[in-house]
Amino acid sequence: MTKMALAVLIQGTGAHPASWLQTETAADASTDIDYYKAAAQLAERGRFDLFFIADTPAARTDNLHAWSRFPMFMNVFEPVTLLSAVASVTSHIGLGATASTSFYEPYNVARLFASLDHLSHGRAAWNVVTSANDYAARNFGLDRLPPHGERYERAREFVSVVQALWDSWEDDAFIQDRESGRNFDPAKLHVLDHHGRYFKVHGALNIARTPQGQPVIIQAGASNTGKDFAAATAEVVFASDSGVAEGRAFYQDLKGRMAKFGREPDDLKVLAGLPVVIGTSAQEAEDKYQALQSLIHPDVGRMRLSNDLEVDLSDLPLDEPVPLDRIPATSNFHQTYFANIAGMIRRGMTLRQIYMSYERGLETVRGTPIQIADRMEEWVAGGAADGFMMLFHTMPGGLRDFVELVVPELQRRGLMRADYEARTLRGHLGLKRPPNRYAQAAEVAPIAAAAE
Amino acid sequence: MTKMALAVLIQGTGAHPASWLQTETAADASTDIDYYKAAAQLAERGRFDLFFIADTPAARTDNLHAWSRFPMFMNVFEPVTLLSAVASVTSHIGLGATASTSFYEPYNVARLFASLDHLSHGRAAWNVVTSANDYAARNFGLDRLPPHGERYERAREFVSVVQALWDSWEDDAFIQDRESGRNFDPAKLHVLDHHGRYFKVHGALNIARTPQGQPVIIQAGASNTGKDFAAATAEVVFASDSGVAEGRAFYQDLKGRMAKFGREPDDLKVLAGLPVVIGTSAQEAEDKYQALQSLIHPDVGRMRLSNDLEVDLSDLPLDEPVPLDRIPATSNFHQTYFANIAGMIRRGMTLRQIYMSYERGLETVRGTPIQIADRMEEWVAGGAADGFMMLFHTMPGGLRDFVELVVPELQRRGLMRADYEARTLRGHLGLKRPPNRYAQAAEVAPIAAAAE
Numbered sequence: 001m002t003k004m005a006l007a008v009l010i011q012g013t014g015a016h017p018a019s020w021l022q023t024e025t026a027a028d029a030s031t032d033i034d035y036y037k038a039a040a041q042l043a044e045r046g047r048f049d050l051f052f053i054a055d056t057p058a059a060r061t062d063n064l065h066a067w068s069r070f071p072m073f074m075n076v077f078e079p080v081t082l083l084s085a086v087a088s089v090t091s092h093i094g095l096g097a098t099a100s101t102s103f104y105e106p107y108n109v110a111r112l113f114a115s116l117d118h119l120s121h122g123r124a125a126w127n128v129v130t131s132a133n134d135y136a137a138r139n140f141g142l143d144r145l146p147p148h149g150e151r152y153e154r155a156r157e158f159v160s161v162v163q164a165l166w167d168s169w170e171d172d173a174f175i176q177d178r179e180s181g182r183n184f185d186p187a188k189l190h191v192l193d194h195h196g197r198y199f200k201v202h203g204a205l206n207i208a209r210t211p212q213g214q215p216v217i218i219q220a221g222a223s224n225t226g227k228d229f230a231a232a233t234a235e236v237v238f239a240s241d242s243g244v245a246e247g248r249a250f251y252q253d254l255k256g257r258m259a260k261f262g263r264e265p266d267d268l269k270v271l272a273g274l275p276v277v278i279g280t281s282a283q284e285a286e287d288k289y290q291a292l293q294s295l296i297h298p299d300v301g302r303m304r305l306s307n308d309l310e311v312d313l314s315d316l317p318l319d320e321p322v323p324l325d326r327i328p329a330t331s332n333f334h335q336t337y338f339a340n341i342a343g344m345i346r347r348g349m350t351l352r353q354i355y356m357s358y359e360r361g362l363e364t365v366r367g368t369p370i371q372i373a374d375r376m377e378e379w380v381a382g383g384a385a386d387g388f389m390m391l392f393h394t395m396p397g398g399l400r401d402f403v404e405l406v407v408p409e410l411q412r413r414g415l416m417r418a419d420y421e422a423r424t425l426r427g428h429l430g431l432k433r434p435p436n437r438y439a440q441a442a443e444v445a446p447i448a449a450a451a452e
Numbered sequence: 453m454t455k456m457a458l459a460v461l462i463q464g465t466g467a468h469p470a471s472w473l474q475t476e477t478a479a480d481a482s483t484d485i486d487y488y489k490a491a492a493q494l495a496e497r498g499r500f501d502l503f504f505i506a507d508t509p510a511a512r513t514d515n516l517h518a519w520s521r522f523p524m525f526m527n528v529f530e531p532v533t534l535l536s537a538v539a540s541v542t543s544h545i546g547l548g549a550t551a552s553t554s555f556y557e558p559y560n561v562a563r564l565f566a567s568l569d570h571l572s573h574g575r576a577a578w579n580v581v582t583s584a585n586d587y588a589a590r591n592f593g594l595d596r597l598p599p600h601g602e603r604y605e606r607a608r609e610f611v612s613v614v615q616a617l618w619d620s621w622e623d624d625a626f627i628q629d630r631e632s633g634r635n636f637d638p639a640k641l642h643v644l645d646h647h648g649r650y651f652k653v654h655g656a657l658n659i660a661r662t663p664q665g666q667p668v669i670i671q672a673g674a675s676n677t678g679k680d681f682a683a684a685t686a687e688v689v690f691a692s693d694s695g696v697a698e699g700r701a702f703y704q705d706l707k708g709r710m711a712k713f714g715r716e717p718d719d720l721k722v723l724a725g726l727p728v729v730i731g732t733s734a735q736e737a738e739d740k741y742q743a744l745q746s747l748i749h750p751d752v753g754r755m756r757l758s759n760d761l762e763v764d765l766s767d768l769p770l771d772e773p774v775p776l777d778r779i780p781a782t783s784n785f786h787q788t789y790f791a792n793i794a795g796m797i798r799r800g801m802t803l804r805q806i807y808m809s810y811e812r813g814l815e816t817v818r819g820t821p822i823q824i825a826d827r828m829e830e831w832v833a834g835g836a837a838d839g840f841m842m843l844f845h846t847m848p849g850g851l852r853d854f855v856e857l858v859v860p861e862l863q864r865r866g867l868m869r870a871d872y873e874a875r876t877l878r879g880h881l882g883l884k885r886p887p888n889r890y891a892q893a894a895e896v897a898p899i900a901a902a903a904e
């Protein structure tokens with residue numbers, strides 16, 4: 001039986017919008033480095049593959065009355081620095097950080113992740129996002145986000161530049177030969193000369209090729225453009241479907257697209273986003289979940305929908321169906337979240353019903369450890385995922401329960417390893433170490449070798 | 453007697469161009485995280501104020517034959533990630549990283565350093581540089597570096613935006629009040645609305661005000677423009693003069709410029725760059741130094757001069773004076789290094805003599821621990837510095853000798869503290885915690901408060 005891959009998304013007090021109101025969470029978790037270190041160590045104890053940090057480069061600057069009740073991304077560590085600190089107190093777990101291709105320079109991103117891969121001895125992953133809010137755009141000189149298609153076009157070029165920079169040095173370039181006085185072999189440095197639509201880069205990365213060859217590329221785009229991008233470049237994809245059938249359709253769609261980019265289905269692992277609430281009985285889990293749901297302030301519920309539907313819904317009554325004409329003709333942020341809400345409106349749901357069930361395409365599984373393991377097994381056996389991106393509504397309790405109660409059950413079933421068998425993230429996930437493009441090509445024809 | 457401030461610049465195998473050839477160094481130190489962690493712990497044991505990482509965002513892409521003998525910046529960690537990892541294994545020492553204002557976006561830099569300050573509990577410093585080589589420019593879409601004056605103009609605007617972003621949140625903005633359901637007080641978020649020559653930023657930083665209020669600002673510009681910039685914004689300045697008289701002149705010049713920016717002389721600490729080689733006798737120290745100097749390959753010596761004089765000197769004989777007409781009319785990289793070399797050429801020195809004594813304005817002090825302590829005392833007592841940026845030619849040996857032999861002597865003389873008396877870098881240096889500009893102003897007149 002193939003093992004499932006397991007990642008965890010950590011975000012301050014937990015994934016639930018009202019998590020910080022629960023007294024079992026530490027309200028200041030999102031900038032408490034000791035909290036993150038302990039969480040990573042706990043996930044490592046649970047033999048997780050990946051410790052993951054989501055990100056957007058912006059605080060919200062309007063509607064603050066509502067955001068103050070749901071402070072997502074208002075007060076967070078920058079993810080690569082956070083994971084660099086976490087690397088020092090962990091030894092095996094992968095470290096995935098999000099960085100936006102819309103608001104960074106490729107050279108800086110290439111360095112940050114190469115550096116993280118070196119200092120963690122091969123555990124770095126980059127979640128490639130194009131960002132999906134205008135607050136971020138305004139921090140970087142724009143009035144609003146560039147169009148969806150254009151963002152992905154820039155992302156494609158961005159990633160290709162970063163990956164080329166990661167190959168600047170062949171694996172054995174630094175010979176450090178004191179006798180000849182040669183620290184590196186100049187023939188093994190390959191200078192990139194890129195002239196693209198968005199970037200012009202003539203240079204080489206100033207750090208050796210990394211332990212993993214290249215950090216792992218993560219992607220979570222779910223639009224048609226997003227899926228093509230993922231099929232072409234991603235090695236891990238976070239999926240967000242709420243049923244096995246939908247999950248399998250996405251899985252097959254995505255893996256089916258890979259051939260046209262010359263890739264094998266196994267070169268990419270699909271991790272289904274999975275929020276869980278664990279109880280000693282199904283009822284206890286359901287009660288815990290409902291207790292959390294009841295804490296969602298209507299202003300927060302309404303604002304989250306307004307945000308993802310990209311239209312102001314603040315004037316609408318809570319307990320009446322949302323008028324169909326409130327659905328905008330087009331969306332520019334997350335296309336799939338938009339479609340998700342639009343679908344619920346079309347089904348005649350009230351504003352309150354929508355925000356009480358809207359989890360950006362996901363659905364929280366509530367149950368006993370056995371029930372949760374069953375669901376995970378069903379999902380993987382059903383060909384809907386290679387593993388999961390776990391979300392815990394309250395932290396660290398949710399993760400602790402999972403590590404103590406669900407992980408042993410998955411191990412008993414042979415669905416999870418008992419111990420780490422590798423030291424790198426690629427090793428855990430069974431992803432191959434990419435050969436250096438120049439070292440390969442050298443046997444056929446030399447490409448852009450640096451002039452002495 | 454006032455205590456002296458002490459920083460150490462760590463760069464792989466050591467500050468000497470031939471350090472990596474010495475068998476006592478580890479040739480792969482520059483990307484060995486354990487090496488950096490041990491060095492920081494050693495400096496912390498020596499009660500240093502600051503552990504400092506220099507940087508340029510580029511590898512050299514030509515003249516590789518020579519660079520392969522002197523691999524400076526060819527293979528290094530990105531400094532902020534490096535120091536984030538180091539933060540986890542140290543508790544007191546300040547952590548200073550270099551980042552270029554020419555090749556980053558202010559929002560990203562503001563986040564990286566705010567994040568480092570949070571995760572180190574108040575130990576972060578940012579060395580503001582404009583970068584001084586065309587290799588870096590070519591990594592970011594340019595053919596060459598913008599002119600010196602323009603770089604400093606952008607730097608001024610860049611720093612002012614970053615500092616404004618660091619004040620986005622008042623110190624007590626995050627109230628995390630579960631009873632009222634308010635995580636933060638919207639009135640204490642201040643949205644920056646900046647329209648400048650180089651940057652347009654409308655937004656707020658997505659992280660709470662940092663333990664130090666703001667990370668410490670370091671600068672090392674020595675040109676006239678550079679000194680004005682430092683007098684206006686820097687809190688630590690690295691000086692590079694080789695004699696007490698010159699040092700005092702620089703010190704007085706710099707501190708004298710502060711009044712026009714409304715600052716007190718004590719708001720800025722001048723640390724004189726000080727390379728040392730320690731021996732049990734003066735002769736032993738001299739021999740160690742000469743042994744290192746003899747390892748400088750002529751290609752390396754020539755290339756370093758060519759680089760800093762911004763002209764190719766590779767055709768010149770080693771043992772003849774450099775023709776005066778080889779001095780370019782103007783410089784664009786480091787103006788002071790340029791002037792330094794030009795001065796030596798004008799004095800009729802040969803190429804070899806110049807490269808054998810050129811240390812970018814500094815001069816290695818060789819001597820016994822007592823002699824080195826004497827020189828440091830003389831320097832500080834003579835009003836030439838508030839402390840030192842130490843450089844060790846071979847690592848970790850140079851730092852270890854200093855911590856074991858010189859630090860105790862400085863402590864005996866009352867020139868250094870016996871133990872840390874503070875937990876933050878500002879605390880160590882006696883720098884005040886900057887009040888939040890909006891919190892101050894609020895009592896007089898509200899400035900750009902965020903609209904709800």
Ligand SMILES: Cc1cc2nc3c(=O)[nH]c(=O)nc-3n(C[C@H](O)[C@H](O)[C@H](O)COP(=O)(O)O)c2cc1C
Pocket residue numbers: 009053054055056098127128129130131132219220221222223224225226227238239240273333334335336337389
């Ligand atoms: C588990 C998971 C994590 C994600 N993390 C981020 C993130 O950190 N930052 C971000 O901007 N988007 C994030 N996304 C959103 C995706 O990048 C993407 O925008 C979204 O799935 C919609 O896809 P589309 O843009 O192709 O329509 C995440 C999505 C999932 C499922």
Ligand SMILES: Cc1cc2nc3c(=O)[nH]c(=O)nc-3n(C[C@H](O)[C@H](O)[C@H](O)COP(=O)(O)O)c2cc1C
Pocket residue numbers: 461505506507508550579580581582583584671672673674675676677678679690691692725785786787788789841
């Ligand atoms: C101790 C010290 C450290 C420095 N570190 C850096 C660095 O990391 N990156 C950089 O580009 N320049 C660095 N510099 C150079 C200065 O930023 C500056 O360019 C130089 O002193 C010349 O000043 P000017 O540009 O005003 O002429 C350093 C200088 C000193 C003395």
